[in-house]
Amino acid sequence: MTDLAPAGLGVLGPSNAVPNDLVVPYYLAHRRRRVSIARVGDRLYAFDDLCTCGDAPCPLSGGLLTGTTLMCQCHGSRFDITTGAVIDGPATEPLTRYDVQEVDGGMYIRA
Numbered sequence: 001m002t003d004l005a006p007a008g009l010g011v012l013g014p015s016n017a018v019p020n021d022l023v024v025p026y027y028l029a030h031r032r033r034r035v036s037i038a039r040v041g042d043r044l045y046a047f048d049d050l051c052t053c054g055d056a057p058c059p060l061s062g063g064l065l066t067g068t069t070l071m072c073q074c075h076g077s078r079f080d081i082t083t084g085a086v087i088d089g090p091a092t093e094p095l096t097r098y099d100v101q102e103v104d105g106g107m108y109i110r111a
């Protein structure tokens with residue numbers, strides 16, 4: 001992994017830290033925000049880690065990932081991680097997605 005991030009991207013860490021079909025949380029200190037990174041079919045997806053379903057914060061990184069569908073562990077909302085769209089509620093707001101890239105063994109995010 002190179003120490004120099006591609007232009008406009010922040011360093012997350014080594015890309016092998018996110019195995020296939022899993023979701024891993026990361027904290028972006030410069031944004032004061034938790035994001036989730038998921039790997040499906042050797043492709044990375046990045047989105048806000050907290051579910052949009054409302055009342056209490058619920059980390060999506062603890063949810064169930066089936067293909068590109070992620071289910072919130074707290075209220076059962078389901079999201080398409082490729083688009084951020086809500087598949088099933090109670091959530092009504094889509095996930096905020098971020099550009100994430102894998103370069104030279106490292107993961108980089110535009111957030």
